[in-house]
Amino acid sequence: MFIRQLRMPVLFSCALSAGLLWLGGCAASQPKPPAAEQQAAPEQPETQDAQSQAVSLYVDAMMLNDLNDREQALMKLNSSLELDPKFALAYSLKGDILQNMQRYEDSAAAYENATTYDPWSVKDFFNLGKVYQVLKQWARAAKAYVTTVQLDPKHYEANVGAAQSYLELKEYDNALAYAQNAKTLQPQQAEPEKLLGDVFEGQKDHVQAIDSYRRALELQGNTPELMISLARAYLRSGRYSSAKELLADVIAMEPQNGIAYQYLGFAQLKLKETQEAVESYRRAVEADQNDWMARKGLGVAYMLQAVKENNNEALQAQALEQWNISLQLKPDQPKLQQLIDRYSK
Secondary structure (H helix, E strand, O other), rough: HHHHHHHHHHHHHHHHHHHHHHHHHHHOOOOOOOOOHHHHOOOOHHHHHHHHHHHHHHHHHHHHHHHOOHHHHHHHHHHOOOOHHOOOHHHHHHHHHHOOOHHHHHHHHHHHHHHHHHHOOOHHHHHHHHHHHOOOOOHHHHHHHHHHHHHOOOOHHHHHHHHHHHHHHOOOHHHHHHHHHHHHHHOOHHHHHHHHHHHHHOOOOOOHHHHHHHHHHHHHOOOHHHHHHHHHHHOOOHHHHHHHHHHHHHHHOOOOOOOHHHHHHHHHHOOOHHHHHHHHHHHHHHOOOOOOHHHHHHHHHHHHHHHHOOOOHHHHHHHHHHHHHHHHOOOOEEEEEEEHHHHHO
């Protein structure tokens, strides 16, 4: 309690200073009108009084937020903005509070206003990008992150965010540029390498993707998610034995990882290890009953095993069962429907 009492005057002083700087800086940031215009249009006392009240309410909101009384803080900020609808700092704090409350759409609206009235605010453009990213509004997120980078080219997190957003939009050239920027800024971080791997995969450049994923693993260490990304690149480049070995390591770390079992089953099919593939796909289905790809792969494995066993009818029936379930889970599979029609006759 004693620490809190000491802190409050300091907080009040800092907040008041911020508010006064805003009042003074607002005019300073705009081009000065001619002297005649300055004399002809002096600021009205009532306007100054409203701004002073707005700053006071903003300071109250800062202190209430510091005490985790967010609802009261928002009420103070709304009152402040009624007095001064162009108060950028109030919008910024409102965006922060709403973001912490996970009210992301409202937070985005607040940050939009903050950036409108303070178009040089790196912090607000970055937070705007973060909120839009949570909302999966990728184009808006990318735009906000790009503006952040324009204002501060060395902003590592904004470069990463821009790369992630462009990747979601499948704008691979833009994603590549910002991922490379992030890598240049912090070459010892694994995230840019992981992003580069994802971008190269999107461009179907599996060789470069593999190199990037490997570098990410060197920087970050073995993590299942990253190992699976590398294994997927191995599979797409036809390196089935390498994928199989890596996926076995993932399963040793996470015995219930359905995706790892699904990919392992595919690798085993390609290596003509049909019985092993059946078991891997079974484990994938056990991990996720709604995994339509695992169901489809299990059907393929059953059918291949049936052929090996002189068209074993029981295995063929199991294959058709799995294919039908896969088709129910994802109806838009015309080639699978053709297989079902062919083997159902």
